Amino acid sequence: MSQKQNLYGVLAEFPSAPSIYHACEKVRDKGFKHWDAHTPFPVHGLEKAMGLKASIVPWIVLVMGLSGAAGGMTLQWWISTQAYPLAISAKPFFSWQAFVPVTFELGVLLGSFGAVFGMLFINRLPMWYHALFRSARFEKVTDDKFFISIEARDPKFDATATSKMLTELGATHVELVEQ
């Protein structure tokens, strides 16, 4: 029990992209919820193998981008017709054609903020401490090794059974990771 308290989960190491790909398919089919795959680079199609849903980052970008553009045009309209209208080259106070560039730039700017900070937010990053960092072998995850981690809080989780399953799936090394 006590051991179960501070157990984060099990971490299995795989040698190659294909091996982890197939392993993920199996883990997915076994119906695990709280698990993840760790790879040095985005293995193509792995999200299918893991059965992940599409990212919502695009929606954040869309909203931010549009509000940026809208805000830009509003700012320019307000400044040149409300705050301080000035006769400049006898042009109309609201010369919207001239305001397009700034509108566009602000749209892009806020859109990219949405993309970057939205992504980080969804990924709960930055997170400088994580249980997996306790494993020495896990350092290879940013080099050439592939890992699957299954968390203890997963209802289907069982330290011994799960480890056994992962070894069967072709893990070259399996270990339990403390919280």
Added chain:
Amino acid sequence: METSVTLANLEEHVDKRSPLVLGKETFASVTNTVAHPMEMKTPKAWWICFLIALSGLGVLGASIGYLFWEGVGVWGLNNRVGWAWDITNFVFWVGIGHAGTLISAILFLFRQKWRTSINRAAEAMTIFAVICALVFPGIHVGRVWVAYWLFPIPNQMAMWPNFRSPLLWDVFAVSTYFTVSTLFWFVGLIPDLATFRDRSKGVRKFVYGLFALGWRGSHRHWLNYERAYLILAALSTPLVLSVHTIVSFDFATSQLPGWHATIFPPYFVAGAIFSGFAMVINLMIICRWVFKLEHLVTMRHFENMAKIILLTGSIVGYAYAMEFFIAWYSGNPYERYIFVSRATGPYAWAYWTMITCNVIIPQLFWVRKVRTNLWALFIISVFVNIGMWFERFVIIVTSLHRTFLPSSWAYFQPTIIDISTFIGSFGLFFTLFLLFVRFLPIVAIAEVKTVMPEADPHGHDHGHKHATGGAH
């Protein structure tokens, strides 16, 4: 298929569509190769270059200090030619910046995998070039201490900028461009920073770890990450086009003969890519040679870039010709006069330098032997950048020095400060770039791995028929 790949991996065949990574590279070896320049003992060559660059930066600082102390008069400008080297350098650097974004964003969107080995360095180049560019509009104003009035900051005088001015569009465009490129670059760096966090000890581990934001290669992260990266690329693409379009508006929306031309936006963008790629070639040839990256930065990369230079160079040449045609066709005497005087007037020497460097010399790239000869590539690229600097000089100065009224024709001569400021800006650029190659991975490790055959999740297991990845 995969056997042929593995075979071909052993050496490069420029005639065949050769692979992007050569030799018997593994994931680990890629990591090591890229890590090498950062982990090796600092080479003497680096120190020498760095000191030279640093003194260049010093020259820039001194020149700017003198400028601020005395006034813009220390440059050769006059009441007829209000802009000269200052804005020329600005456009020159912004232009160079463009190749970086182009390589990283547009080629990414087009799934041009060959970009992966060079995009990191190219992006860095973009950012440093844009920094250099930002210096000039900043210091060219008569009263630098109030330059912040360019931004719409609420103030007790209720004074606001004039959004009809292309110069203000510039402020927004270039600063947005700088911000977005930096974000794009940083996002790309995160996984590699994690790599170095995991490789290094002590302070380095801490610093890299700090900036790696705790990246742990989680595929749930990769999912959002790739999406965000793709979107950034999608946003950067119109952005990079808009930036140089807007820069060209500084001239196109004015009414000076020689400036007032609808052809400017595409022509400027092409020119920017043109000069940008030339600069990338110069930098990559050096890095490749110094850091032994022959296996990652292959001849195919250079050849592709040479082709782009050839294309954009020809577009630029076409634009030059078209300017003359329109000047004649419009029947506008001012327009006609300014172009005749460009080619025959006091600044003819500058004009013909431009033509030679931008239109004639790049045509050599039709020949594969030239495209694949590093020396030729390097020298031609240098010429291209000289030519592109002169293009901006010709556009700005020759148009200004002989405008509508012959009574106000004048001649511009640069002062020593003009020159030192320009040279100094190279100091700034190379200082930043040298720091970059020393402390950050100049090749996007994670990305390179994705284009290796081993990265294909279906590569080595037979019988699996629903494979789609391999083809990419």
Added chain:
Amino acid sequence: MHSENNQEKSGKKYWRSLEELAESPDLLAKMKNEFPTGAAELEVTAGVDRRKFLGIIGASAAFAGLTSATGCIRKPSEKILPYNKRPEDLVEGKAQYYASAGRFGGSVLGLLVTSYDGRPTKIDGNPSHPMSLGATNAFAQAAVLDLYDPDRSQKVLKAGVKADGGKTTVKSLKAALAAAAAELKDNAGQGAALLMEAVPSPTLLGLVREFQSAYPKTTIAIHDPAMRWQEAAALESVGYKNAQLVNRFDDADVIVAFDADPLGLEGDSIRNSKMYAAKRRSVDETKKMSRLYVVEPAFSLTGAVADHRLSLRSSGIGECVLALAAELSDLGLAIPADVVARGKQAANPNPKWVKALAADLVANKGNSLLLVGNTQRAWVHAVAFVINSALGNVGRGVIVRSSPLPAAKTLAELTADINRGSVQALVMIDVNPVYTSSAEIGFADALKKVKTSIHLGYHSDETAMASSWHFPRSHFLESWGDLLASDGTASIVQPLIEPLFPSLSEVEFLAGLLGKTANGYELVQTQWKSTAGADFAAAWRRWLHDGVIKQTLGETLSGKSDFSALGQRLVGVGTSPSPSVSQMELLLTLDRSVYDGRYANNAWLQELPDSITKLTWDNAALMSPKTAKEKGIKTGDLVEIKVRGEKERRLKIAAFVVPGVAEHTVVVQLGYGRTFNGRVSSGTGFNGYELLGRDDSFNFGAEVQLAGGKYDLATTQEHGVSDYEYDTKVGAEAIRNRGVYRELTLATVTAEPSLEKAFGKFNLGNPKNHRTLLWTKSIETRGNQWGMTIDLNSCTGCNACTAACQAENNISVVGKNRVLKSREMHWIRIDRYFAGSVDNPDSIQAVFQPLACAHCETAPCEQVCPVAATVHGAEGTNDIAYNRCIGTRYCANNCPYKVRRFNYFNFSKENDEQNPLYAMQKNPRVTVRFRGVIEKCTYCIQRVNAARIESKLKGEEIIRDGGVVTACQQVCPTDAIMFGNINDPDSRVSQLKALPRNYAVLSELAIEPRTTFLAKVRNANPELDSSTQL
């Protein structure tokens, strides 16, 4: 602006009487009577009521501390009367206007001087004075700067070294003068001489007569470039003793100028220009205008505006006049036989031309006018007078008047006397002969022989150093005096400020030497007591107020001219060898900027571009492109000019190639290369006097060859142009295509009054091609809407507007090196274009186009300013908020007229540091611009605002027509500039804009400028087509 101790220094330096202000009770007393209220305040300056004290100081506190305190109470101790306000109600920062008079370039002008808090800041013409008629020339405009010239003489010199220990005060000055007078008494007995300029001042001349009676052995000598010796001699030869000619352009239909510049540097140029211009403008109503013929060796202003110009070497002019005389007698004019006889063999430069001219003259008997220039010999003047009287012009356009000046000797004659030992004492009043005379005369050496030489001068100049006594002269704005205009109208010269430095006016000086104690005020009053009649006080008030004394002095001579003596005068004259490449003709002329050198230390005039060459800060050896090519000389080459006379004269000088100079003639302007080292004058140009002969202003057989080396000549046009010829050609080309400068012939105007076809030929300038705007303009259209017209038909390119603008708007001087970089700051420039072929000198024409900000309605400068520093005002002006400008210079780049000026350095600060007194001249109503901002013409917005306040007080919303007069408009001697409300259809500017001649430069850009131009109309003689038009 100045640091504390700096103030201290300047205070001591510029104000003689700070100590006295503190100590001497009599001065305070003096102030009491002068300034009841002011003095009361002043007594509490101890610090009790500092606030009130500052109240007095008022706006003038703007410049160096203590000096300002004195600045506002620096008023002459005598009662003077403002032109239109009482002096008692001194309102700080409010302008006061005083009438005065001055003599510039030989013509006497009635003036109206603006003064702020006791600081004279601007000089303008007095509308009620017949010779200025409200206008002035550039010299008069710049005279106010001379007042604040830090290099002006401030010390009494004895044998070239500071007398009284260099601490000259009023007291020591008086003492020194007494000493000098004593010395004079000792020596003058054996023979004295009085050397002065041709100043027609009754008071001064009265004193001269007294001097003569005091010292019977006195010779009067006059040394003055404006003195018309040759004309006087000519008149004497036809029976008018001590007479002078006065020319009236009022109804001259045909004017012929032989090497004369009546619209520029000679005679009453302002009045002449006014009258001439009126005649030209009449084309709009009557379709008639006067015709101007000019025969000259190099472009004068008169030549530049001529309808027909013959380019002829100076030595050939006389022949031409003779030939004309012969032609005229063929046409049945009564010309003395011997003149005709001589005329028959005269070398006629261009028979066709002279024939046509003769016909034209005969057709306009009585309404024509022949003028001969100062440089021409007496016999030429005589023949011209013969022709004038034969045409019946004498008594109409040509009036013979008795000269107010005493019979006098020339400098050469005086020098001879000195060398003969008949002059022991020499008094020199405001002359600088050591510099301004020919080496051949050898005055400098002669001066050493004189026992006592007493000199009065504004600078401690070359002569001052060589004399045994030198006394500083007061500026005319500091001294009492009187002047006679050429038509006899008298004006009182009234001071606006007490001398900044201890100094003497001409009259005080001469009176002092005669042992009189009376000051200028008393001297002038005594002079005029007699003429005043019963109520002197009232008359005096009126004179001071009006600036003119109505009843005129001197009489018109209407004696019978007698031409009998003329025959033998013509024997052997004029037969001069015609010059060649090796033996060129050298012509020395007065300079349009520094005159004979007296204005060499005036920064405004030094930087004022010459009307023709556009040269600043230098003179040069001018020659025609053709001659230059023959000699392989290019602009900027150093050449050596060698002339053989009594002794060989040489000068190394920079060459300047310019069309319009007669072939094989080299022209050098005098007045540069001063050895007197003023902080402005030093290092400018080359001393032409070194080439001057005994009595010739032109010389034969001058050898000109390359001396090797280059010299930077700073022009404001064709900046850094290497190939002048190419560029003028291209320029003229461009002008022709672009319709920037439009010129018509009288024939065209009469043939097609609407001028649609005439203007249609300008492929872009044609109104039909004008673009219409894509949007509705957002600018205000109600109320006053300011606009301007500039009549190219009257403009003579005299530069007065540029100078006036500089004085009114606190425009900085940038110096030669910055002009070389084309960074000059003038708000209104005068573009000069040439037409014709350089191979045919007679075809060369020059035209002028004054150009300032045109205040475009859709101003291209506004939309590009990122910080909205330049925007449109409610009255249609294009305004700049200097404080908002960050200096991107984008507006200057996008300005099609290139009229915007950028402060590349802190020019105004530099100016004040170099010449600390200049700050006193600044117009308090105009912002002084600082480093890093753009500036340009504001349509004198400060004057507009002042007028708006006036009319608001009267309860009028619309400012009445003529309520605002811009500085350039006010000064213009030809009324070429008109400014006013274009919303009011009856305003003069609207009426001018309605004329068919009206056009906008670059209108095809749809910039809708508020300043438009009226096309020039050339009244070509059908006999001679001047087809070389722009």
